Amino acid sequence: METLAALAHGFGVALTPINLVFAFVGAVLGTTVGILPGVGPALTVALLLPVTYNLAPTASFIMFAGVYYGAMYGGSTTSILINTPGESASIITAVEGYQMARRGRGAAALATAAVGSFVAGTLATIGLTFLAPLLVSVALSFGPAEYFCLMLLAFTTVSAVLGESRLRGIMSLLLGLALGLVGIDTQTGQARFTFGIPALLDGVGMVLVVVGLFAVGETLYVASHESDGGTEVAPIRGSVWMTREEWRRSWKPWLRGTLLGFPIGALPAGGAEIPTFLSYLTEKRLSAHPEEFGKGAIEGVAGPEAANNAAAAGVLAPLLTLGLPTSATAAILLAAFQGYGLQPGPLLFERSPDLVWGVIASLYIGNVMLLILNLPLAPLWVRLLAIPRPWLYGGIMVFALLGAYAVNGSTADLVILVVIGLLGYVMRVYDFPVAPVLVGMILGPLAEQQLRRALAISRGDPSVFLTRPIAAGLLAVTAAVLVAPALVKLLRRGLTPRHTPPAP
Amino acid sequence: MRASGGAFAVAVGVVGLGLFLLLGARGIAGDAPYAGVGPRAFPILVGGALVLAGGALLLRVLRGRAFPEPPRAERPALAWILSGLILAVLLFQPLGFAPSAAIAFVLTARGFGARRWGRGLVLGLALGLAVYLVFSRALGVSLPGGPLDWR
């Protein structure tokens, strides 16, 4: 129970009044900035980095913990209310969350996101406290072959977000894959499809695509096709809070989302998006109401939101135990550690126990604070929708410009934003689903690079995907996911007695 | 149902994008001494799939059963918002963040039917200025200040 004693000590460090103030300030800042489209956790932490140079390390990391988790909480708010994800891990949240908001259940969607984030964040922090070294040693057995198979599994998610026409959904996916090809190819170092434009060498920015397809595309569409306001987002209908039914349907997705998010987040090349995809697919497959998916199923918000917060905690496992930054945000946190002359890794726990356990304790505190902060805010945020539409969408445009420009400080990015916004508009007009574009864009480059790395290491021998147990296992699960629905249909048909009248 | 011109254009666009990837892949040096799968493989795969999918869509469009006819767009609304965005992008560096954000704000609001220009301008400028001050001055994001850049 050494860990418990150390954790108790950590709480002793974190629970001083001044540190609580820092945790609170971090939570507020993180939530506020995280809400803005295009301004995600990585940028938020980077922005606040200089602010903390004048603070003691413990205080500043406690604040960062609040910012980091807070930005993850905040990212879902605009996804749900105005179909504009704050960051790429909230894309899937927009799919069901926005539909819920349109049906007047926006506050419930925000609540299930907040409570789910709290549950997942807390469970994952417990996991981080007790399982981090074990988890990390398993994570290291993931090589390129395993990652490639994990990406294949994640690709099956697309089947759940294809929308009404399979052909159009696949085209959206292919478009995302094509966008993902732009930029320098890591393995050969040469540029592909950059047209000699330097701004494209690092690829088309994720933030630009998210903000362009969602915020700009949505605004153009709403203005030109829903000007009568007939399909306007409904004000709150029914209870402000989650109903008993909504609680009942949420708790299992929260737990499943956590189980997916934490370990995948802890993988050095896992990330926070993949678990949200997998969680969404899982919930759609397991739901008793699969027909509600795409029309505002609460499970589709609860699961992915839990998954992305659990992944955020998972990312800290390799960072604290090995000093490995595995996300943009983690890289900035690592820089912050180094700015204080601290080297995260196996020795950090021995050399600076106060700091490490203080940070871990503050993650628990930050989660509680964020829940307290966000639950009462849910109905308030919904009031955003009461802003007259011209001003609301005008404001969205201002933040879209800010988000697109702030990442790289480049006017060329603004041009790309407008082009992608137009693309998003055309896709909406012709009823192409938008989410598969982002699935393709996130997974495509990862899958390609991992495949080529795996084959370079095996010198072109594709059997690595079958001879390595984890890779083979993931392939088997992928096959099962693809075949299962057909199999279930077949079984049902076989089991149904012949004389039952056919369904109308 | 009559084949819609827009749907036809979309299908041709998809095929075109696929062909573009296929052609572009020829310009990529294909060295992958050990992996076997080189930097050309994925562009060819994606390009080929796009051509096939676009071709399938084209067939459906020609048979007149690809899309439900999209509802008529209100062109003026679209024009207002797009011109707002384009103006904002063009004037971003010379005028600075706040004024160009205000332009995007006002013209977007106009696209949504707001006719009170003055009020929109005041709101847009206030928002743009607030965002500029918070992000540029307090958080150190480098946003172009335009006339505000007195440092």
Added chain:
Amino acid sequence: MLRPTTAFIALLSVILAGTFSAFAEPLPSLKILVPANPGGGWDQTGRAVEQALRAEKLVTGAIRLSNRGGAGGTIGLAEFAKSKGEGGSLMVMGLVMVGAILTNKSPVTLESVTPIARLTSEYLVIAVPESSKIRTLRDFTEALKKDPGAVAIAGGSRGGSDHILAALVAEAVGAPPAKVNYVAYAGGGEAVASLLGAQVVAGISGYGEFQAHIESKKLRALALSAPARIPGINVPTLKEQGVNVEFGNWRGVVAPEGTSAANRKALLDTVDSMVKSASWKAELRKQNWEDAYLAGDAYARFIRAENERIGAVLKGVGLVK
């Protein structure tokens, strides 16, 4: 290139300044451009410079640091070269930018900026997982000579410092650099993870990134790319093991194109006072960087020499035609 007259005036002013005043006038204000996103080595260098200048009060007014990432720093470079640095403006750069300019065929090169000073260098280390059969540098080079394809080496982006060292070592021991089975990873963390998990045979990285794992005996360091042993680092150099390669991932600062002689001198003086300050020494210790101070014209010559050397390596591995 500095024109002879400009160079002469600059030289003269340096001499005059050295004669008349030992102390630099504080700069009125300073802008620091980091041509990379927050979190990496350039960002840390920029912030360390900012910290040291602040602590030593070498700039009277504001110091503003901004990030402009992309394409190995060439996007930041293109913007910076054109900018007019009134008051004073510096951009962080280094070896990686030299390589990126060549591989990305950047239209703007380091010839269009005014070199101020090289500040730090970080030596690279070749390491293997503790469980590896390869126990010495000799084992490694023998394996590389026998069958380069069997020695998968993990590191950062292709054409970056890690890859260049791999090519230099291969060449020195007589293995064709183009045949090195180099597996590129985008982020430092991922490359370290693949080495810790023994997914690859060997890995190359800045010593700092492997340090904790070498000290905790998860990785075995085979060789350091330094010219001589570094105090406090118990790893033999490539040279003392018979591989004639020395290579540092150096970082420094430059001023925009057309910086006036007076402005250049002010920047040189400020950086000179900073480098000699206790605050800067503390920053170096904190980040585990080697002091590699080299200023002015000597630095410009060094950049040109590196450009030649890196260009030859990149041609050898087929990245530059």
